[in-house]
Amino acid sequence: MAPPSHCHINANNGVHHNSGGGVPAETETEPPLMQGSRHLDAEEFRRQGHQVVDFIADYYASMGDYPVHPNVTPGFLRRQLPVDPPSHPEPGAFAAALRDVRDLILPGMTHWQSPRHFAHFPASSSTVGALGEALAAGINAVPFTWAASPAATELEMVVVDWLGKALHLPERLLFRGGGGGTLLGTSCEAILCALVAARERKLAEIGSRRIGDLVVYCSDQTHFAFRKAARIAGFHRDSCREVPTCRGDMFALSPAELRATMEADVDAGLVPLFVCATIGTTQTTAVDPIRELCAVAAAHGAWVHVDAAYAGSALVCPEFRHVTDGAEAVDSFSMNAHKWLLANNDCCALWVRRPSLLTAALGTEQEYILKDTAAEGHDVVDYKDWSMTLTRRFRALKLWLVLRCHGVEGLRGHIGAHVRMAASFESMVRDDARFEVVVPRQFALVCFRLLSPEKFGGEKTANELNRRLLEEVNATVSGPYMSSANVGGVYMLRCAIGSTLTEERHVHEAWKVVQNRAASLLRKMEIIYNVLA
């Protein structure tokens, strides 16, 4: 596939109906519209499926040539697509649609798989992860109960235990240790499920109408997913305590602060319910001290959930195992295998110590749900009772393929390579006196900033300077794409290394771009300074 020669796509209205030059040969041979069961015809699937595989392979092969982020303005694509759906497909609709994906859609995408994508956190992709999704989509089962697809349910039970083992999680969170896990879409769902389970347990103890007395806790660095979950679960905004963190603690949640906050709430007649601790916060990958936080929470019978959305993947490496010290006391733990463990979006694993609390809060029984005689009398898992949704996808297949085809050692190698690249980036930043590493790197995210020379206003102008720097870096043709954080009033650039295609050279090139843009920016400021002086 040829990458676009420029990022702005051409306006060509009525794309449904154009069949001009460059029409692939397959258009002519595409059979006419199918009816009935032909919508899932094996040979048609084979023919079009091979086209799709080649399309994706071509995309991967040319990935490095795309700008990571497109230069488009809102409405660019809407304006080019018909207002109404087609009544009838145009001839060769599938091939035409693939062409539009190539010519209209891909040029307007942010390419998360680009080796130069360093923004946010990675959306980790792999051949087996993508093909696991494809395989599950092809099988298209709905494993909401054991009976609704026994193998899908059992594979999920096996693979969450495998993953937990690979990540060195405490046995008590695994099925083999009396706990258990499930695969959801996102950490938002995982946190919400845990929170609702905790809420229902506590309300059963203290009285079911006392939701207004419950208090939940996090730090000012906890991902918004937690506050969103708390809001959805019916907690008043005032019932969510965000314990302030500081740079001296590397922005980790302080057990002493948590204890003081909880005690003040208890003194006020309120009931501590839930602590959301994080291993690897979104802004700076801070690690909250799990053991100490659990001890504080235990004094009040509060549930502790660990959100390891990003850094959970790193736990596959023994050298990071210490960050889960004390995790045998947590009530629940979640991580996104789609972020950094080659498992493609989406794949969030949630483990709980007491699955019965989850199913008590989220379970259902209705007559129309088919009882399977084989399942009767057995303690089967019906995953519909483990999450917010009833319908679910067969995510276990993908994760099983990833673990099986890479092995734990393969995943360690994958994570280790990124960590080494990040260490390399970090040391390049440290070696340049114009820059500062704002927070020591823990995993594969480097938080850094350009220092503002004293004569330009020092700290006062630093944030603005770095905002400009990020803009210029991201606007560089064939350059890296990064994002930012603002912690404790300090604006910084985030370079998150984790794209599967990223190699050492991309990291070096990225740093060169940052240095060059910084030099240019400082030169411009010098000129302005001299003019004004």
Added chain:
Amino acid sequence: MAPPSHCHINANNGVHHNSGGGVPAETETEPPLMQGSRHLDAEEFRRQGHQVVDFIADYYASMGDYPVHPNVTPGFLRRQLPVDPPSHPEPGAFAAALRDVRDLILPGMTHWQSPRHFAHFPASSSTVGALGEALAAGINAVPFTWAASPAATELEMVVVDWLGKALHLPERLLFRGGGGGTLLGTSCEAILCALVAARERKLAEIGSRRIGDLVVYCSDQTHFAFRKAARIAGFHRDSCREVPTCRGDMFALSPAELRATMEADVDAGLVPLFVCATIGTTQTTAVDPIRELCAVAAAHGAWVHVDAAYAGSALVCPEFRHVTDGAEAVDSFSMNAHKWLLANNDCCALWVRRPSLLTAALGTEQEYILKDTAAEGHDVVDYKDWSMTLTRRFRALKLWLVLRCHGVEGLRGHIGAHVRMAASFESMVRDDARFEVVVPRQFALVCFRLLSPEKFGGEKTANELNRRLLEEVNATVSGPYMSSANVGGVYMLRCAIGSTLTEERHVHEAWKVVQNRAASLLRKMEIIYNVLA
């Protein structure tokens, strides 16, 4: 692919390490474990991707030969898989894994794509639906904001308008009419989002601490998804009114009953918040009268959501348009395109009349979320603020492919064919005096039962008789797979026609099996009766 010759799979422990007979040729040529960026190598993807496409195509080709539901007992698969993940992949891991999918996993699945799958509701699959999923998984973007993947966000905006138009929804629910839609995973999520938006709006009016005074309404036929959503959203069980329905009303929610219930609540100082109406209930596809329910709700400022999870797909046919009469007054509307519209699991569309209410309840703003300069000053949609989750998949691509490659007329043909088959099944039931159609068919679900002869106890034994009948039907080798409902104390069989591969002959064969099993059952009862008499 050869289907399994029997449903019980062979116990062959340590499946990771077997590489005995029948190893496909590709094993020998599979290159050794890749490192780093090789995990997403274009040529490796191409090679393995073609294997997966052929695997799925072979599965479709042999689908009719699988028993719909496997004859397995709990633990059958867990016992055959290693307890721990592999440290290193075995040689030819990918090919070996595919063999295990074929030999261990598929024989333990319920085959939702079987032409003889008539249970629950369909999980509608199509070539373009499955390949749309594959394509999105290959691209693997995370379109949580416009900037995070502009084309993905805009395609979603276009395609929800297309779908709404195709389903004859009121313009005010579409972007073009001032509303707007989004693609979520399931109806559970859609209902929860709408409920939280309604709750936040109402609490802003009446006082943010009054969640305990709010009341939500549904019928005794409303899907459990609603009660689950209400529970998650912090509503007390006593705050959910399930209005009883009756057979005379075809189990629809009665506006008069709703009005009386709401007025009683208001008299008790409570605040009506939310009505969940259904078009096509899960048990019998009852249709609640939207216009009248909206009028009742409007008197109390209550939000009306329409859950058309299943029957929403049928709205593509003009002959069903009347079931949405009055929908211009609803606040939100959702349907699952993955149920019956060829869009593969998962794909739930949610439309709201006032998107600002959704984003006010679910929105977030944080510094680390990259602002795109191109988006500044534009009224862009950031879909993370439209749902419970931040991370999301690029579902729009699949739905766009489905609409484009089938066209609205193609989808009408698809739905129409199933409706005709269901009508055919229904008339066969009616033509057999031993049976009864319990509720007149509305879409493509037939609810029926075997009448219990008076001498066997009539009504008193009818439920047990039909339970036995369903068990025997589902246990028939190469037979259909159906589910049941229990409404108003009447147990009935459900024959939901909607599998893409189902043809008229499968429906006729299914009916023959039901007749034969019923005849056999009645004979057995006759013998027992005579012995006892």
